[in-house]
Amino acid sequence: MDLYREIELLVEQIPDGMFSTYKAVAIALGDEIAESAVKQFLDGRENRNVFSFIKDSSCFFNKFKTTFPLKKLREEQLELSRKVITDDDFGEIESVAGMDVAYAGDTAYGAYVEMDTECRIIKRKTVKMKVDFPYIPTYFSYREMPVLNELFKKEKPSVVMVDGNGILHPRQFGMASHFGFLNSVPSIGIAKKLLCGKIDGNYIYIKGKKVGFMHGKEKPIYISVGHKISLESSLAVIKKFCRYRIPEPLRQAHMLAKTAKNENNL
DNA sequence: GCGACAG
DNA sequence: ATCTTGTCGC
Numbered sequence: 001m002d003l004y005r006e007i008e009l010l011v012e013q014i015p016d017g018m019f020s021t022y023k024a025v026a027i028a029l030g031d032e033i034a035e036s037a038v039k040q041f042l043d044g045r046e047n048r049n050v051f052s053f054i055k056d057s058s059c060f061f062n063k064f065k066t067t068f069p070l071k072k073l074r075e076e077q078l079e080l081s082r083k084v085i086t087d088d089d090f091g092e093i094e095s096v097a098g099m100d101v102a103y104a105g106d107t108a109y110g111a112y113v114e115m116d117t118e119c120r121i122i123k124r125k126t127v128k129m130k131v132d133f134p135y136i137p138t139y140f141s142y143r144e145m146p147v148l149n150e151l152f153k154k155e156k157p158s159v160v161m162v163d164g165n166g167i168l169h170p171r172q173f174g175m176a177s178h179f180g181f182l183n184s185v186p187s188i189g190i191a192k193k194l195l196c197g198k199i200d201g202n203y204i205y206i207k208g209k210k211v212g213f214m215h216g217k218e219k220p221i222y223i224s225v226g227h228k229i230s231l232e233s234s235l236a237v238i239k240k241f242c243r244y245r246i247p248e249p250l251r252q253a254h255m256l257a258k259t260a261k262n263e264n265n266l
Numbered sequence: 267g268c269g270a271c272a273g
Numbered sequence: 274a275t276c277t278t279g280t281c282g283c
Contacts, residue, residue, distance in 0.1 A: 033271070103273090135273055136271095137270085137272065137273090140272055140273060141272095143273080163272085163273070168272085169272080174272070175273090189272085191272050191273085192272080192273090193271085193272060194271090194272085195271060195272045196270090196272090
């Protein structure tokens with residue numbers, strides 16, 4: 001889904017002489033959490049119809065005709081979240097892959113790094129492509145999934161580490177779960193900041209359900225099940241591949257994506 | 267009710 | 274995530 005186009009279609013509805021707000025457009029998209037994404041997109045396009053607030057309420061337009069696209073994505077997340085498998089569903093682990101994406105505007109540079117159980121790199125690759133969806137908290141996968149799917153074609157690692165959350169998500173369907181489900185591969189979510197949930201000891205809960213683990217003391221990372229792997233096994237894999245704060249497959253993928261971006265940008 | 271919110 | 278220099282510490 002091209003959400004940038006959806007924003008344009010809304011803004012085009014604003015009559016001459018009338019104005020709207022970033023929040024009103026976000027609500028028309030289906031979720032006001034998208035307000036800052038709307039602002040960032042429109043401000044970068046010399047927009048003259050939409051502002052943070054409208055002084056003269058008689059000029060305020062918010063009667064958008066819309067299908068609330070984000071509402072549909074939310075419903076999809078809720079539906080697919082029921083299909084996520086949170087138990088081990090794999091044989092022996094022979095390799096672990098990490099994937100990450102770096103950006104230059106809306107050009108994405110994705111990187112894939114696969115390592116054997118001795119933490120040696122056995123495969124590296126990158127892809128470059130445009131993205132048509134802004135970063136919106138809790139809808140992150142709709143921005144990066146096309147890049148991850150392209151990277152993952154023909155790859156067969158035992159487990160994948162994804163830069164973001166698994167079921168540690170308001171609708172229990174973060175990017176790691178989304179990716180694992182679409183590719184039917186065991187996946188682990190690894191985030192550097194807490195998106196939601198309550199911390200009790202080292203575990204993280206949402207409505208009383210255990211959905212993640214806080215790993216590390218000073219600058220912790222937040223681990224959650226993506227798909228087809230238990231939290232216990234996820235933690236075992238993380239520990240085995242942690243040389244620094246970020247597990248090695250992900251750290252290597254992060255560096256590779258950054259390098260790919262810089263080389264294409266000079 | 268209100269605000270915050272993975273990358 | 275990105276924009277950026279130096280700097281503290283092992």
